[in-house]
Amino acid sequence: MLKRSEDEDGPGRGPHDLRDASTCQDVLSLSISSTAGYPVGGTEMAPSVQYHCACLSSSPAPPPPHLPSSSSSFHPLHTLFFCEECDAVRCNRCVAVEVSTYYCPNCLFEVPSASVRAEKNRCARNCFMCPNCRNTLSVVPSDPPENSDGRLTVPISAVGEPPFFLYCNHCRWDSAEVGITFEKPTGLAAQLQKFEDSAPDSLEFDRLKEHFEPFIPAASAALARDIPGVSKYNPSQGDEMTEYRSRVDIATASRMGTGGGDADVEYMRHLETVSEVASLNQRWTSSWATSFQARDLKPLRIPLHSKRSKRCPACTHILIKPEQKAQSVRYKIKLVAANYLPAITVTLPHAQQAQAEAARRSLGKSTAAAPEDDRGGSGVGMHAGKTYPFHLALTNPLYDPIQVRLSVQRMHVSTATTTSADGSATEKARRPPFAVSLPTSSFPIAAFAEAWEYEDDEDMFGVDDDEVGAGRGGREKDGRGKVKTVGVLEKRANVTVVGGEVVIGKEARGAVKFNMLVSYTYRSDDPAPSEGNDGSPTKSTKPPEIKTFAFYTVVDLGLIIPREDVRLDSES
Amino acid sequence: MAPIRDKFTIHSKAIVCQDVELKGDITIGSGTIVHPKATIFAIAGPIVIGSSCIIEEGAIIVNRRKEVMRIGDDNLFEIGCRIESPTVGDFNTISTRARVHHTVRIGSYCVVGAGCLLVPTEDEILDDYTVVYGPAAERRKWSGRGKVQEADLRRKHAEYLREMLPKFNRLRRGDGT
Numbered sequence A: 001m002l003k004r005s006e007d008e009d010g011p012g013r014g015p016h017d018l019r020d021a022s023t024c025q026d027v028l029s030l031s032i033s034s035t036a037g038y039p040v041g042g043t044e045m046a047p048s049v050q051y052h053c054a055c056l057s058s059s060p061a062p063p064p065p066h067l068p069s070s071s072s073s074f075h076p077l078h079t080l081f082f083c084e085e086c087d088a089v090r091c092n093r094c095v096a097v098e099v100s101t102y103y104c105p106n107c108l109f110e111v112p113s114a115s116v117r118a119e120k121n122r123c124a125r126n127c128f129m130c131p132n133c134r135n136t137l138s139v140v141p142s143d144p145p146e147n148s149d150g151r152l153t154v155p156i157s158a159v160g161e162p163p164f165f166l167y168c169n170h171c172r173w174d175s176a177e178v179g180i181t182f183e184k185p186t187g188l189a190a191q192l193q194k195f196e197d198s199a200p201d202s203l204e205f206d207r208l209k210e211h212f213e214p215f216i217p218a219a220s221a222a223l224a225r226d227i228p229g230v231s232k233y234n235p236s237q238g239d240e241m242t243e244y245r246s247r248v249d250i251a252t253a254s255r256m257g258t259g260g261g262d263a264d265v266e267y268m269r270h271l272e273t274v275s276e277v278a279s280l281n282q283r284w285t286s287s288w289a290t291s292f293q294a295r296d297l298k299p300l301r302i303p304l305h306s307k308r309s310k311r312c313p314a315c316t317h318i319l320i321k322p323e324q325k326a327q328s329v330r331y332k333i334k335l336v337a338a339n340y341l342p343a344i345t346v347t348l349p350h351a352q353q354a355q356a357e358a359a360r361r362s363l364g365k366s367t368a369a370a371p372e373d374d375r376g377g378s379g380v381g382m383h384a385g386k387t388y389p390f391h392l393a394l395t396n397p398l399y400d401p402i403q404v405r406l407s408v409q410r411m412h413v414s415t416a417t418t419t420s421a422d423g424s425a426t427e428k429a430r431r432p433p434f435a436v437s438l439p440t441s442s443f444p445i446a447a448f449a450e451a452w453e454y455e456d457d458e459d460m461f462g463v464d465d466d467e468v469g470a471g472r473g474g475r476e477k478d479g480r481g482k483v484k485t486v487g488v489l490e491k492r493a494n495v496t497v498v499g500g501e502v503v504i505g506k507e508a509r510g511a512v513k514f515n516m517l518v519s520y521t522y523r524s525d526d527p528a529p530s531e532g533n534d535g536s537p538t539k540s541t542k543p544p545e546i547k548t549f550a551f552y553t554v555v556d557l558g559l560i561i562p563r564e565d566v567r568l569d570s571e572s
Numbered sequence B: 001m002a003p004i005r006d007k008f009t010i011h012s013k014a015i016v017c018q019d020v021e022l023k024g025d026i027t028i029g030s031g032t033i034v035h036p037k038a039t040i041f042a043i044a045g046p047i048v049i050g051s052s053c054i055i056e057e058g059a060i061i062v063n064r065r066k067e068v069m070r071i072g073d074d075n076l077f078e079i080g081c082r083i084e085s086p087t088v089g090d091f092n093t094i095s096t097r098a099r100v101h102h103t104v105r106i107g108s109y110c111v112v113g114a115g116c117l118l119v120p121t122e123d124e125i126l127d128d129y130t131v132v133y134g135p136a137a138e139r140r141k142w143s144g145r146g147k148v149q150e151a152d153l154r155r156k157h158a159e160y161l162r163e164m165l166p167k168f169n170r171l172r173r174g175d176g177t
């Protein structure tokens, strides 16, 4: 399949810079990746387009969008990969993940995997996190002793003296508050780890490990090597398991005040201010259950991050592979879907116009006015029984022009709602709540070109001056009837904007959400499957000049404001 | 309201850049540095700023009250902060984009973190060593450990600016000179 080559990224780089950044984020950050980029259900107001990955369904068609479970089949474009071998979209759910480097996000030290376990997945150099606010701590010497008169004398170029302690520049927490100081400013992590390792939970865990060691011979090795190997585990060998005796019995542990026992209850009874209790946020970053008294919080060694490679689940070809060095944000292999599929963004002109007006109104006000005020403003929602235009902007990432055809996936509303327990709801929903019109004929999108390849600005930005959403909406309003709402509205550079329309039923409620099939034809540059050295033949051996690729998306235009609510609004 | 009478008293050792907005009765002490694009508005009462303070770009200091707004020594007002407190002690840091209402009086060695809003409706006093931080403007008490080093750093910061700013900016002088 035709794709943009990575090597051609010149010094200025193209408009896909942003996309690069977002995929980096996804691959680089271990802890954030699972939530970043996914709009939280219900709170995200802006209309969105997400792309389908077929890994969860047996058919290539996606599940109906009104089923809540469908959300796990759709993903933002920047989180998806594209396997050239299979000619298919892959998502983070179906790819196979391998860790290629562990590193500390603070000092960028690459930690050899052998040390990762011994150092308990945290940086063993001088990187610490504030247990109070999670900022990075710095090692500072103590102040020289204060003068007897109490006035602050500032010696020029003050040289600090031991003891050293860890200090948070943000919330001014310091480790001396919890009695942790150091005679030398080096090797602090080792000292802290000794501390961690002597925690009762840690000792108990070590003992447990020791206890189970004989029963899992080689199982952990097999597990690490190959997941299917786990099934080979034969439990009959280890049936003579001795009874485990804990280091500390539960009653003693609870008396120590970590396990929610009487000691903790007693402590809570005598609480004076809430800040005496460490918040959940402050406690769950530590490896072991800790006391929930804020004054017991210990500095934390910074958890390691990893860089990961991902493989296609079907053909095991690598889809993304970062460069080994922690400092590098480049990739050796990067087959992201954004380089193959057109990017689609959806906008509602009427909502944009309302927002622009609200922004103009709030501009005069003081900066204190919260932007949240505009949320749910009168113009933004879609009312039942009305018709709204919407715009789809499609951006071509390929170096060749493409021809795109859009179609709405038919919804089997009747079958979908029979499962509904509520009788009246079923009856209401039998009529489709809304009808979507899209351009029926195919339309072209010009090839991607680097910014400097355009002769002048007009080529790049188009001749229309309606770049701003408000302007575009305005045009719609003035010339209703004259200006077409369904069809190609605008072409500039490698972006084509098409208009669609949604007619919302009188009794409709819920979200305007529909599956859209996008198919596009492109000129194939590699006629013979010369790259397929693994012997798998591609579909056609004859060199076809034109190929077609199709994929599903879900378009979410937002919630319908039902009739009843409108009445209530107007009464109040 | 009567029109504001401008009266600027700037110590000869203060560094006040030409491109600052001053309005009303303002006194700026020795060694204090006012970056370009800073704003000091004595709308109602006068503003008196002590010595060796640093007021960065876009910082806004406003006195809405009739009484004198007194700012002590060695305070740091970072970029884009806005402060209307009637009194400010010494060695405080008001971080970037923080906002402090006229209902808050600030002691000494306090830190108002980046972007924190301190806008209570009732009058209150920030005790010495109060730290306000984080998106929820949480508060805690600083032990004061490390303050000598921080003060030392503040002095060096000011010293550097006193040397560098006049090389690239025209300075404002007080009415007296």
Ligand SMILES: [Zn+2]
Residues within 6 Å of the ligand: A053, A054, A055, A056, A089, A090, A091, A092, A093, A094, A095
């Ligand atoms: Zn998938």
Ligand SMILES: [Zn+2]
Residues within 6 Å of the ligand: A104, A105, A106, A107, A108, A109, A123, A124, A125, A126, A127, A302
């Ligand atoms: Zn580190």
Ligand SMILES: [Zn+2]
Residues within 6 Å of the ligand: A130, A131, A132, A133, A134, A135, A168, A169, A170, A171, A172, A173
């Ligand atoms: Zn902190």
Ligand SMILES: [Zn+2]
Residues within 6 Å of the ligand: A083, A084, A085, A086, A087, A312, A313, A314, A315, A316, A317
């Ligand atoms: Zn594949």
